[in-house]
Amino acid sequence: MQYTVGRYLAERFAQIGIEHHFAVAGDYNLILLDELLEGGRTKQVYCSNELNCGFAAEGYARARGIAAAIVTFNVGAFSALNAIGGANAENLPVILVSGAPNTNDLGSGRILHHTIGTPDYSYQLEIAKYLTCAAESIIDPQQAPAQIDRVIRMAVLHKKPVYLEIACNLSNAPCAAPGPIEGVIEEVPTNHKALSDAVDAAVAFLKNKKKPTLLIGTRIRSVKGEEAAVKLSDSLGCAVATMASSKSYFPESNPHYIGTYWGEVSDPGVQKVFDTSDAMICLGTVFNDYSTSGWTSEPYKKEIIQVHPWHVEVGGKSFSGVHLRDFVLALAEKVTKNSKALEEFKASGAKRPEIKAANPSDALTCAELSRQIQGMLNPHSTLFLETGDSWFHGVAMTLPKGARVESEMQWGHIGWSVPSVFGYAVGAAPQRQVIAMIGDGSFQLTAQEVAQMIRNNLPVIIFLLNNNGYTIEVKIHDGPYNRIKNWDYAGIIAAFNAQDGEGKGLKAGTGKELEEAIKIAVANKKGPTLIECALDSEDCATTLVKWGKLVAKANSRPRKAD
Ligand SMILES: Cc1ncc(Cn2nnc(CCOP(=O)(O)OP(=O)(O)O)c2C)c(N)n1
């Protein structure tokens, strides 16, 4: 078979597990879309706009490990690049492919549509370089295979997004056939000298320490470090906590798990154990203003062991070329048990507050909503938490073994969850039960992708928290800008269904109505069910109120005098 640039790309997509790629058509990418389709190796899934296309790919990458989005030049790509920034922030390898001007126009001085009206079309590639770990412009079909392989390799190795733009007259241009994918995706092995020195340094650091603890961060997921973390906790016997953003990255049913470490809004008893630990081992952690609750807990200022995806810092030394998983497993072989921190936590009797069932006919509250959602979680559930009060309710839930939580706390783009849930469900449903908690403000940014869930018969369950505005912002700093136009959120589903959709839009104003709605939602296997939950605008998590004050204080620090 004669390969073309587009078919080469299709083959590589299939070889790295991209069974579905996401797309929005544009005249710069139509031939490319044809080539990807004719290759027959990867299915094309369409989105309502390019921002949602980028986030759908990000969601697919959460389910399948890698993803691709195909957009048109400038007007498509610049929307998608916001989602690519999010994929970068969340360590998700998404391949963004943009159609681009015909090679005959390069250097011609001609002005093209979908540009800012200058004859220099290179600015998109330059901007993409800032948001990705590799970016290539294909203007010669002979170079295309090497360029495509290079960006794929970078995405796989670094677990970060990459960018390709393909001149619109080259997508069906002949090029070489693809060689074995192994040569593209083979991992770089850990350096054994660096590994053994790093482990020795860690063992020396832990010697005579009184209360070692283990903190799990988001970056262990992209380097498949979760099982190794469980092994290390078994060997150490110490207390283990996740961060708000890494909830579910360590099994909450594990006997060493004590809850969420989130500065002053940590789970009961957790902050004391971790802030008094003299030997925190931090696996893949990211300490930012949100995850430290406005810099109210700064563990990195103490002597700790920081284990990043590809390097370790311990005892004042930095060891590069050490894979997180290899280091954690090697350390697990050498540590001695020290369960002091865990015993101290157990002795405190601290635990997450139990949510009591409300009177079924009472007005629905966030607490009752959380209680009922927690009650439906099972080992196959994936719960998406959108930026907002949803974070705080979701993080406070206790998960059954196997249940997963997806959030976007580093990038924090409201509206991310609707398209990301769509992409995740394309990659994981019906094996995974996909549930989302989404605030009304966030939903208004990207609601269209519910129509794509209907189009693809995806059984997603959306809890729409209608509290009449931007509550998380209200708790940080209030003003008229936090009020929004109310929608008939449940009613929208009928509009998205048009004649043949299987989506369902339900309203719940009491605990009883919510119970009934959940039964209907769980039974609806042919499409999404949105349950619009009527909540009082003052009803929110107490942790959000506290966290909001701390973040507001951090935001309003006065400028340091010269
Ligand atoms: C793209 C983007 N634009 C603005 C913001 C700032 N922001 N963060 N959270 C919000 C409000 C979220 O409101 P909701 O989704 O209704 O959430 P809750 O009311 O807190 O449940 C805003 C406006 C943001 N995080 N992302």
Ligand SMILES: [Mg+2]
């Ligand atoms: Mg809201």
